[in-house]
Amino acid sequence: MNNKGKIITFAIIILISIGGLLCKGYLSDEVYVLNEEENTSKNTEDTINKNDGAENSSSSNSNEANKSEKDVGVKEITVYISGQVAKEGVVTLSSDKRLADAVEKLGGLTKNADTNNINLAMKLEDEKHYIIPKEGEVIQNNSDSTQVTSNKDNNNQANNSSNNATQSDSQGSKININTADLKELDDIPGVGEATANKILSYRDENGEFKSIEEIKNVNGIGDKKFENMKDLICVK
Missing domain, CATH: 1.10.150.310 (Tex RuvX-like domain-like)
Incomplete structure (x- = not known):
């Protein structure tokens, strides 16, 4: 082979080598970019999953906190209701209930109940005896019983007591x-x-x-x- 042929052959080899190197570099860059996108996508997905987990945990904790707040101070109490109710008896109910709820459990009021002087909105106390009066009835209470009179009657009693005390103080001076x-x-x-x-x-x-x-x-x-x-x- 003459010198001219050797030069041509050598040039072809060099061109093939350069082309191979260029192709290798191009493919390598493409693979790197694809891997970077996959990593970014994976990281984004992991971040979303973590955020979802945090939100679910926060929501769960919030629900538990709300439930705990709702249950605080609410317990069961037992009271005895007698007098002008359909069926006298002992009633167990939650402490946030009112006299009306206890009366309803016993069938409601009788037609003779003094509805004008009954405070059905009053709060109940555990182990208490509540007496529903009939019209015109004045009940002498013992230490464990409560006549469920209205605020009007309670205010009148308080005013009478205050007037008596004032008269007594005036007389005593x-x-x-x-x-x-x-x-x-x-x-x-x-x-x-x-x-x-x-x-x-x-x-x-x-x-x-x-x-x-x-x-x-x-x-x-x-x-x-x-x-x-x-x-x-x-x-x-």
């Missing part, structure tokens, strides 16, 4: 001229030590005062002095 000593009598407006001694002497001679007006019989106490002291004295 007055000076009892039948038992007062010299110093107490001396504190009465218009009564000095001399007049106080006269009151004591009158009481010793005539006994207890029958009314506060009788104090005007004491020498030195007239109508004017009596007007100034009448709201501050009493007889018992």
